[in-house]
Amino acid sequence: MVPSRFARPRQLALMAAVQVCAMSVWFSASAVVPALRAEWGLSREEGILLVITVQTGFAVGAVVSAALNLADRLSPPVLIAASAALASVATAAFPACGGIRWFAVVLRFVTGFALAGVYPVGMKVVVSWFPHRRGLALGVLLGSLTLGSATPNLLVPYGWHTVLRTAALLALAAAMIAVTFVRPGPDLPPSPPWQPRYLLRMLADRRQRLVCLGYFGHMWELYALWAWLPAYVVASGLGGGPAAFVVIGVCGAFGCLAGGVLSDRSGRAVVAMAAMLASGLCGLLSYPAFGTGWLIPVLALWGVSVIADSGQFSAALAEFADPRYVGTALTAMTALGFLFSAVTIQLLPLLADDVGWRAAVPLLSAGPLLGAVAMNRLRRGRANRYRAVSSD
Numbered sequence: 001m002v003p004s005r006f007a008r009p010r011q012l013a014l015m016a017a018v019q020v021c022a023m024s025v026w027f028s029a030s031a032v033v034p035a036l037r038a039e040w041g042l043s044r045e046e047g048i049l050l051v052i053t054v055q056t057g058f059a060v061g062a063v064v065s066a067a068l069n070l071a072d073r074l075s076p077p078v079l080i081a082a083s084a085a086l087a088s089v090a091t092a093a094f095p096a097c098g099g100i101r102w103f104a105v106v107l108r109f110v111t112g113f114a115l116a117g118v119y120p121v122g123m124k125v126v127v128s129w130f131p132h133r134r135g136l137a138l139g140v141l142l143g144s145l146t147l148g149s150a151t152p153n154l155l156v157p158y159g160w161h162t163v164l165r166t167a168a169l170l171a172l173a174a175a176m177i178a179v180t181f182v183r184p185g186p187d188l189p190p191s192p193p194w195q196p197r198y199l200l201r202m203l204a205d206r207r208q209r210l211v212c213l214g215y216f217g218h219m220w221e222l223y224a225l226w227a228w229l230p231a232y233v234v235a236s237g238l239g240g241g242p243a244a245f246v247v248i249g250v251c252g253a254f255g256c257l258a259g260g261v262l263s264d265r266s267g268r269a270v271v272a273m274a275a276m277l278a279s280g281l282c283g284l285l286s287y288p289a290f291g292t293g294w295l296i297p298v299l300a301l302w303g304v305s306v307i308a309d310s311g312q313f314s315a316a317l318a319e320f321a322d323p324r325y326v327g328t329a330l331t332a333m334t335a336l337g338f339l340f341s342a343v344t345i346q347l348l349p350l351l352a353d354d355v356g357w358r359a360a361v362p363l364l365s366a367g368p369l370l371g372a373v374a375m376n377r378l379r380r381g382r383a384n385r386y387r388a389v390s391s392d
Helices: 007-025 030-040 044-067 076-097 101-115 119-129 134-158 160-181 198-204 206-236 241-266 268-289 295-308 310-320 323-355 357-391
Strands: none
Touching: 007 076, 007 101, 007 119, 007 134, 007 160, 030 044, 030 134, 030 160, 044 101, 044 323, 076 101, 076 119, 076 160, 119 134, 119 310, 119 323, 134 160, 134 206, 134 241, 134 310, 198 206, 198 323, 206 241, 206 268, 206 295, 206 310, 206 323, 206 357, 241 268, 241 295, 241 310, 268 295, 268 310, 268 357, 295 310, 310 323, 323 357
């Protein structure tokens, strides 16, 4: 059945709304860590634990999903809705835990675990609707994720209870939208048999392996920057939540859309490599710009470039992977990537305690600069194959 002319943009808009609402729970606790430290008496290490537990939960959830091929064997809208509802319940319960720290950590782990069924599966739904121009479509989805992740920073002035409860309501709305309105596209393949060895096949393919390596470099930087940007801008004298929202949400959404448009024209590897080089440069420039008026344009460019490459990894992997196991491939890549992000999320504030935010943050540049090397190899490999085919 051929979809109507409005079906594709309508489903993309619905998936974007799901991502904005569901991903608001991601940084809902980390945005209010200062308030929690004051009210619950959390130590620096306990505050960090609340942040990295979400990443760890996401990684574990993604590994389970990938191992069981859930993203390819279950109905995507149902899986998204159930996952968003679970994230909503865990987030709503957080204010009621009464400062019981182990319970708070468990709730954040469950939140991350649940979101592994929202974001990667959402990418699969979008890919099923957009066999062409996937870069732009995934750019819209990633821009929505960016806005959703930044939303808690706007609510901080209203109190930490409001932040958590609002995020929980938004995640519940995401579940309702997904189960009621979201539908998989005509390019969604039939459910394949369980294939636990697909991950080994995926990593054995050079193209998919290079895409994953580039993504790991991207994730080394991205979530550590997002998680600790409010503390960084406060230390630099720029203010807190509003500045972080602009850099993460507004600049990030623009970067997602621009990266998607450019990648459909110039190629995924080229755009990803350019974005990572720009992002790595911004990290290095943050050192001399710290505490000066130059930090504002550096952070704005960083907010654009740090996420502009993200959709390109997903689009490239979807093109290289076995069509039957696209959901599994995307989920596996994000799982490993979020494990990398947990390392830098924990490391960065501890390093900042020793050497200060000014000297700590530029170390994030190592990830995108190494990731750009992987993307350059992917680009050169594809160019060589094209020349070989042309000569034949």
